[in-house]
Amino acid sequence: MAKRHLNDQQRRNIEQRNAREVDNEDLRPGLVVAHHGKQVMLEDSESGERHGCTVKQTLGAVATGDRVRWRENVDGRGSVEFVEPRRSLLIRPDTLGKPRLMAANIDQVLITIAPVPEPNASVIDRAIVAALDLPAEPILLINKADMLNPAQRQVMRDFVAEWVATGIVALEVSATTGEGVDVVQTHLQGHQSLFVGLSGVGKSSLVAALMPVGSEILIGKISEHSQEGKHTTRTSTLYHLPSGGDVVDAPGVRDFGVWAMTVEAVRRGFGEIENAAQHCRFSNCTHRAEPDCAVKQAVAQGTITPRRYQSFLEMMDKLADQSP
Incomplete structure (x- = not known):
C-alpha cells in the first residue's frame, strides 16, 4: 500500500493536536454538578471530591451535567479548561x-x-x-x-x-x-x-x-x-x-419557552398531528383552510383533541412571527 503523504495544513493540524494533548496531560476528568454564575461546583470523576471552579473564558457557558477536564491551580482553586462533547x-x-x-x-x-x-x-x-x-x-x-x-x-x-x-x-x-x-x-x-x-x-x-x-x-x-x-x-x-x-x-419555571424552536421540533412534539398530516391532500398543508386536510378531519373525528390542535397552530404561528 502506498504511503499517504500529508500536506502542510494536515501536518500543522497534527502538530497542534499533539501540542494540545501534551498540554492537557495534567487535566483531570470531572462532572459539573451545579452552576452559580461564573462559578461551577465540580465533582472529580476519579476521587469523587467536589471543588469550586472557575471556567476558562474562551470556553463560553457550561451547564450542569457537562463532562469536563479541569486542573487544580496553585492557589487551591480549580479551573475548567475543556468541555467534552455533549450528547444533548x-x-x-x-x-x-x-x-x-x-x-x-x-x-x-x-x-x-x-x-x-x-x-x-x-x-x-x-x-x-x-x-x-x-x-x-x-x-x-x-x-x-x-x-x-x-x-x-x-x-x-x-x-x-x-x-x-x-x-x-x-x-x-x-x-x-x-x-x-x-x-x-x-x-x-x-x-x-x-x-x-x-x-x-x-x-x-x-x-x-x-x-x-x-x-x-x-x-x-x-x-x-x-x-x-x-x-x-x-x-x-x-x-x-x-x-x-x-x-x-432545575429551577421552577412559570413558562417553558423553547430556545431556537424549529418546525421539525414542533412536529416531533405533536406526533399525532404529524401522522395525520401524511394523508393531507397537499404536502405543504398548513392544516388551516386547505381542502381535504386529514388533520382537521382527525380533529372533527376526535382522534386529535381540539386543544392540542390549537396548541400546535399557536407554536407554528410563533415560529412564523420569529422568521426574518
Missing part, C-alpha cells in the same frame, strides 16, 4: 429572552405537575417539544397524589390522557407518602434525568424522597396567596441516586 443540551430563554443553559447530557425529562399550582397544558406541550428535540424521553409525573380524592384523581388522569394517548408515560407519585416513588426510581435507573415544571409542584421534594435521609435538598412552600411556588431551587443541581441514575433538579 437543553436551552431555554430567560426572562430577558436570552438563552440559558439548563442541563447537558440529559436523556430523560420528567415533566412534573401537581394539583397545586394548577397545571398549564401549553407549558407541558412546550416541555415535551423541548425534550423530544434533545433528544430525550419525556415522562409526566403527577406529584402530590395524596392531595387527591378518587374523583379528583380521575380528573387529573383525564387531564393527562391526551398525552398518554400519544405514547407518553404518566406516573402518579407522592413525595409526602412515598406512593409511586419506587416506580419512579425504576424509570430513573441508568439515565441522566431532568426534573422540570412550574414552581411549587414539588420537584425538590421528589428528589429528596429519592435520596438517602439527611441529604441536603432545599424545599420550598406554596404561597397561599398566589397558589404559585417559591423558587427554592436557584440553580440546576445534579444528584446521584443510590438506586441508580442521576437527576438534575
